[in-house]
Amino acid sequence: MESSIRTQAVDPTQVQALEEKVRDLEKRLRDVEERAPEDRVSLIVFSGDLDRVLAAFVIATGAAAMGQQVSIFFTFWGLSVLRKGRQFSGKTIFQKMMALMSPRSSQSLPVSKMNYFGVGAKMLRSMMKEKNVSSLEDMISLARDLGVRMIACEMSRDVMGIRESELVGGLECGGVATFLAESLKSRTSLFI
Amino acid sequence: MSQSFDKLLDARGLNCPMPLVNARKEIGKLEPGQVLKVMATDRGSVADFQGWVKIAKNVELVAQETESVDGASVYIHYVKRTT
Numbered sequence: 650m651e652s653s654i655r656t657q658a659v660d661p662t663q664v665q666a667l668e669e670k671v672r673d674l675e676k677r678l679r680d681v682e683e684r685a686p687e688d689r690v691s692l693i694v695f696s697g698d699l700d701r702v703l704a705a706f707v708i709a710t711g712a713a714a715m716g717q718q719v720s721i722f723f724t725f726w727g728l729s730v731l732r733k734g735r736q737f738s739g740k741t742i743f744q745k746m747m748a749l750m751s752p753r754s755s756q757s758l759p760v761s762k763m764n765y766f767g768v769g770a771k772m773l774r775s776m777m778k779e780k781n782v783s784s785l786e787d788m789i790s791l792a793r794d795l796g797v798r799m800i801a802c803e804m805s806r807d808v809m810g811i812r813e814s815e816l817v818g819g820l821e822c823g824g825v826a827t828f829l830a831e832s833l834k835s836r837t838s839l840f841i
Numbered sequence: 842m843s844q845s846f847d848k849l850l851d852a853r854g855l856n857c858p859m860p861l862v863n864a865r866k867e868i869g870k871l872e873p874g875q876v877l878k879v880m881a882t883d884r885g886s887v888a889d890f891q892g893w894v895k896i897a898k899n900v901e902l903v904a905q906e907t908e909s910v911d912g913a914s915v916y917i918h919y920v921k922r923t924t
């Protein structure tokens with residue numbers, strides 16, 4: 650029986666063109682893969698309000714439990730969450746005022762509504778305790794256990810005159826690019 | 842009909858996000874193929890566990906049921922570690 654396979658003359662320039670096309674496609678695929686978001690969640694905590702910060706930590710711990718790599722960038726009023734104490738010596742008058750008027754630690758954060766000089770915050774904390782919701786401090790340590798990265802904004806820390814020694818340990822410091830490097834690779838980014 | 846499981850996690854009385862967080866910790870201690878039974882009183886955990894298995898690659902929701910214990914609802918989730 651006669652073979653039905655017919656050989657065809659192959660044009661070497663055609664092969665070359667195809668190879669080039671494949672190489673080009675491979676490169677574009679690599680570029681797309683590099684730019685695709687990963688299993689990451691990045692949060693900015695700008696607020697120093699207890700209720701808002703709680704929401705941030707519920708999202709952070711929940712996302713970490715779901716297998717996402719989570720990072721929280723603390724800036725401006727959000728830096729209060731990371732404070733462990735306050736110092737006055739060697740600061741400018743405005744920085745001293747800032748230190749005096751801002752919360753000394755996560756324990757003394759106000760609520761965004763109905764704070765009434767801290768009574769509202771105490772009330773919310775006791776209501777949460779009654780309902781067996783973890784306290785903010787428990788959630789912060791839980792977030793650490795789950796490998797959540799916490800980054801303190803260098804610029805706002807410097808402006809507000811908050812020293813590194815006034816913040817809790819285990820923090821990274823960084824600027825806008827640190828956050829953007831994370832958020833551009835994240836599926837979700839939130840400003841709180 | 843009762844679902845078999847390898848480990849029981851009692852998350853009753855805990856609120857969001859603790860049932861999920863604790864389940865995630867426990868599932869990490871299991872071998873692939875084993876099933877974790879989670880008991881929770883948090884109603885939101887029903888949707889939370891469904892969301893978790895949608896996103897995470899190594900878990901599968903085998904079954905979910907609701908039991909009534911002393912008039913209170915207990916939400917039961919069976920989660921299997923796949924890899």
